[in-house]
Amino acid sequence: MGFTTHTDNNGVRTGAAIVASAVAVAATVWGVATLVHPGSAGAASRPTVSQPHGGDDSGHGRAGGPGQQQPQAVPEDIAHASESGGNTVNITIDDGPDPRWTPKVLDVLREHGVKATFCMVGPHAKEHPGLVRKVVADGHRLCDHTMDHDTAMDKKPVDYQERQILDAKKLIEEAAGNGAKVEYYRAPGGAFTPDSRRIAAANGMRPLGWTVDTKDFEKPGTAAIVAAVKRELGNGPTVLFHDGGGNRAQTVEALDQVLAWLADQGRPTGFPVRTAPDGP
Numbered sequence: 058m059g060f061t062t063h064t065d066n067n068g069v070r071t072g073a074a075i076v077a078s079a080v081a082v083a084a085t086v087w088g089v090a091t092l093v094h095p096g097s098a099g100a101a102s103r104p105t106v107s108q109p110h111g112g113d114d115s116g117h118g119r120a121g122g123p124g125q126q127q128p129q130a131v132p133e134d135i136a137h138a139s140e141s142g143g144n145t146v147n148i149t150i151d152d153g154p155d156p157r158w159t160p161k162v163l164d165v166l167r168e169h170g171v172k173a174t175f176c177m178v179g180p181h182a183k184e185h186p187g188l189v190r191k192v193v194a195d196g197h198r199l200c201d202h203t204m205d206h207d208t209a210m211d212k213k214p215v216d217y218q219e220r221q222i223l224d225a226k227k228l229i230e231e232a233a234g235n236g237a238k239v240e241y242y243r244a245p246g247g248a249f250t251p252d253s254r255r256i257a258a259a260n261g262m263r264p265l266g267w268t269v270d271t272k273d274f275e276k277p278g279t280a281a282i283v284a285a286v287k288r289e290l291g292n293g294p295t296v297l298f299h300d301g302g303g304n305r306a307q308t309v310e311a312l313d314q315v316l317a318w319l320a321d322q323g324r325p326t327g328f329p330v331r332t333a334p335d336g337p
Contacts, residue, residue: 131332133258135249135266136241137293141327146294146319148173148312148326149267151202151243152274152301154181154188161309162300163195169316171326174265176200176243179225181301186232193237198328200241201226201262208246215252222256240331241265263331268293273308282311287318295329 139145148166150173153159159175166173175192177199182189193199203210203221210218226239242257243265244250254264269289271282286296296315298308319326 131258131261131263133251133254133264135254135264136330137266137268137295138330139294139327140330141325143325144294144323145325145327146290146296147329148296148298148316149176149200149243149265149329150174150298150300151176152181152206152299153177154185154192155301155305156185156188158300158305158309159185159188159192162298162305162312163191165309165313165316166197167195168313169320171316172196172198172328173326174198174200174241174328175300176202176241176265177225177229178202178206178301179204179228182225182229182232186234189229189232190234193233193235198241199229199233199237199239200243200265201229201239201257202243203245204228206245208248210244210253211248211250215256218250218253219256222253222262223260226260226262241329243267263329265295265329267295267297269296271296271298271308271311273297273305273311274299274302276304276307279307279310279314282307283314283318286311286315 139147148171150162153162153175154177162173172195175197177189179201189199201222202225204225205221207213207221210221222242226242229239230237239262241264242253242262244253247266249264249266257264269286269292271285273282290296298312299305300308316326
């Protein structure tokens with residue numbers, strides 16, 4: 058809103074100044090209230106504006122600038138639990154989309170009526186937007202797996218980490234279209250840092266870990282992949298599979314067997330926790 062200062066009427070000029078002053082005071086009060094509001098549960102009573110912390114931070118980067126507040130407070134800690142609680146299992150799929158294997162993974166998930174979280178590499182999403190849209194259309198969720206899948210990201214400068222995360226998020230969401238959002242961030246190889254977690258959370262993405270590593274990326278054999286899930290599921294509910302990075306035939310077959318086994322065990326599937334805090 059603007060006010061006209063050129064006038065011959067002193068009363069009008071004075072009145073406008075008083076109104077402008079009142080608006081400025083109100084805006085200041087609102088801004089203070091916004092910054093000190095604790096947000097939703099699990100936000101550790103901190104503002105959702107990205108703040109640098111820790112002795113090894115090298116700078117704010119894009120996520121540290123003004124205007125980065127989110128409507129929901131996304132916690133910075135790494136999620137492992139399921140948002141449905143109980144004995145729900147989270148199926149997560151990394152490194153795609155891949156034109157050969159992602160459709161096969163989607164077919165298996167559809168056959169079992171299971172929804173999964175797809176952690177995508179930015180350039181792969183840009184190259185195969187139709188697959189990204191298919192993932193979203195099937196009711197699955199999107200996760201940012203960076204631009205270059207650099208497993209040494211935790212040893213790189215903050216501005217590099219930020220570019221890897223935010224550039225990938227942009228490409229994935231552009232590929233998905235229709236306002237679809239990336240809801241999680243998974244560091245390549247688990248190379249999280251306090252900075253990468255902060256950057257992800259400040260941009261609406263919950264850092265996402267895993268509790269069951271199927272080792273399917275190493276192609277140990279279908280039976281070994283299935284056995285790893287059965288053996289490690291007691292560690293927690295989030296299972297790591299891959300639809301990119303090479304021949305994933307073993308993964309597709311193992312996923313089919315694992316989902317059948319989970320159904321026999323009465324274990325439902327769902328999505329990882331995003332804005333609610335993990336339980337103890």
